[in-house]
Each structure stands twice: as structure tokens, then as C-alpha cells.
Amino acid sequence: MSAYRQNPLANLSPVVKNLLILNIIFFVATWSLKKIGLVDLDLLLAAHYFDSPYFRVWQIISYMFMHADIFHIFFNMFALYVFGPMLEYTMGPKRFLQFYFITGLGALALQMAVQAFEVHQIIGTFTVPGHDIRPYQYTAGYEYLWATYSAYGGIVGASGAIFGLLVAFGMLFPNVELFIMFIPLPVKAKYAVIGYIVWELWGGLRPTPGDSVAHFAHLGGALLGFILIKVWRMQRPNNFY
Template identity: 55%
Template sequence: MNNIQIPPVVKNLLIINGIMLLASWVFEQQGVALEKYLAAFYFDSPFFRIWQPITYMFMHADISHLFFNMFGLFMFGGILEHKWGPKKFLNFYLITGLGALALQWLVQGFEAYQITGSFTNDLQTLAISSPNDIETLRSVYFGPMVGASGAVFGVMTAFAVMYPNMELMLLFIPFPVKAKYFIPIYIVIELFLGVARIPGDSIAHFAHLGGALIGFILAKIWKDKDRFYNYYE
């Protein structure tokens, strides 16, 4: 895996994400928060803009957020791009990122519906009965989502589908673990964290799960399709 040259789409994604974090820092020094315009907000939020479902994938909160996402993209994305080709891999990456946001919106919409009885509301006319409800709605309508995590989870899941027996050497585990074991365990942990709603946890776990779900579906379809064509060649 270390000897694989970084293919063009993965390389450009790494560069673009790095540039966007640098741009965020530069604009922040000038008193402009790019996050307000390029992060993804709930579709009924007054801050939502039509381009955000794409731009949010290239925004990151800080250097550690960027590093772990780009490390995952580098580790798993290059192999998939070599297999699928640049165009197919880029389409996969963007689709899984959109799927991540779609599931996050679905969860946010459900939270809003539980409180107000609707997925879309005029916030100024809402009669909220408790501070917890107000805080939940504030999080739904005004909480930005940034990062490539959803797309990267899609990439990781697709890797496990395409190469289930590939052994991974991980920093925190002293022995190799096959992809078909590590990735599902990671996804189960994300599901637990998403359902648990631990106070202070601002990570969009359901976005990770959305990316993983779409990544699994696409990879499974493409893998079965390749197997079908290879069988009849």
C-alpha cells in the first residue's frame, strides 16, 4: 500500500481540502467566517445556500479534523481510484458525500418534527415549551456541518466491500486486522455514538453512517456488476 503512487483525483482532493482550510484561516483573520457560507446548514435554515451540499465536503474545523479525513482518503481512496478510474471514483466520492448530508438532514428533520410537528417552520412563530427544545432547534437550524468524513466513510466502506480480506496495520492495534472486520466495527461504534447523543459531542455521526450506507450500496452494485460481466466474458 505504501508503494502506490497517489492517483490524480485523490491527490487533487488532498490539495483542495488543504487549500480550503488555509483559506478559512486567512479569511478568519480578516473577520470573515467562510464556514457561514460554505458549511452545510439544514435545508430549512436561513443560512442554507444551494451550493453547500458540495462545498461542505471541502471545509474542516481544524488541522486535526483535516488530517484524519485526508489520511483515510489517502489510505483507502488511492486503491479504489486505481481500480475504478478517476471519473468513477470522483463520482463515488461526491455521491457518498451527498448521501452523508441527506441522512444528517433526515435525522435533523426528525428532531424538528418531534418538537414542532413539521420538518419546515418559521422559527419566529414557534411556541417552544422547554429550554431543551430551544437548544435542539438551535442546533438543527444554526449548526453548520463541515468535513469530508461522510465521503471518507463511504470510501472506507467500499474498500471493505471490494477488498474484504486486505489486512490493515493500525496505530492503536498491534496486529493486522482484515478490512471486513475493522470497518463494520467502526461503523457500529459510530451508530452507538449517534444514538447515545453524548453531551458535548458535536460530531455528525449520522453523516458518517449515511456516507457508509451509500458507499456500501454503490460498491456492492459495482462489484456484482463486474463479477457478472467477467463471468460472461
């Protein structure tokens, strides 16, 4: 019976396979190094606010390979595993990789812009002189300002790029039926993607206490995904309806 067992990665497209492997390596390394107290990779590789003392230029790329916990990486990698191969075969490996990183960059750009707007709303400027937020500790929104500037204010995850892939899938394969958790009937991809984006927009505009999800990063990835599909004039394959 073991002769018929197949490696679940065997039929994956090459870029998707390598992205999965890299994300898992980063996750395991982050957890292991933090566990033994050697180094906190979140501080070095998560994307921090551009004016934060913890910001480093490489974080605009490295943040895409960092994840907050096992559930975060599982759902992102599951989506990459499900939707990535079909998109890579349609776009080609080079363009697919470009698409993935461009949407990830767009996700961070929109999230940073929203953070800058909110910081400006709190203290009247986009930057904090000397990176010292103590004078603002009695200002409304101080907790958000502290989170933005502290080591715990970093943005992590491939979710922005994943949202770009979801939008691409919905545009190129709009009528493929998907089974979504808690919904007993299949939903066409185009409707599922639109619904998910509306949900994220609602979450971004109506934040709830304790919500640590970077909703605008998701929306940024989705927006860049839509723009790229249009600019590149990509069409759905003829053998799909």
C-alpha cells in the same frame, strides 16, 4: 541524499491528489479569512439545515471541503491518502470521483433527515415559521434547535465520503490487514470497517453531551458506498485475496 527524496504526492492517483489539494486550500482559506475578519466561509459553505436562513444550495457540495479544525482535516485527508489511490486505480478516475461525491451527498441526506426528525420531535413540524425560534426557547431540546438554525449548526467535513471509501475498501479488499491505533495486532479490512460502522451507529443512537460528531452523516456515506458497490457490481481485483 536530497537526490533520493521524493514528493509524497508524486505517486498519488490524480483524483486523490486534487481532492487533497482542494481540501487543504479550503481549510487554509477559511482559517486565513476568518483570522483577518474578512469573511466567515463556514457560514457560506458549511451545510445548514434545509429550512435554516443560512442554507444555500451549493452547500451540499461545498461542505465536503470544509473542516472544523486541524485534527478533523488531518484524519480525513490521511484516510483519503491511504485508501483513495487503491480504490481510484480499481474503479478508474471518473467512477472514483462519482463515488466520492455520491457518498458525500448520501451522507448529508441522511444527516438532514435525522435533523428533520429531531426538529419535528421538538416542535411538531419540520420547519420553523419565519425562521423565528424564539417562541420555542422553553421547549425541551431548544439547544439542539438553536444549533440547527444558527451559524454554528452547519455540517462540515469529508467524513461522509471517507466512510464511503472505507466501505468500498472493506468490500473490494476485505482481507488486507490494517494497523489501527491502540490495537497491537493487524485487523482485516472487512472487520475494521464493520467495527467502525457499529461504533458510529452506537454514537448516533446514544449521543453524549458535547458530542459534535455527525454520526449519521458517516453512516449515510457508508450506506451509499455499500449500495454503489453492489449496484455497479464491482469486484475485487484478481491479484488480491
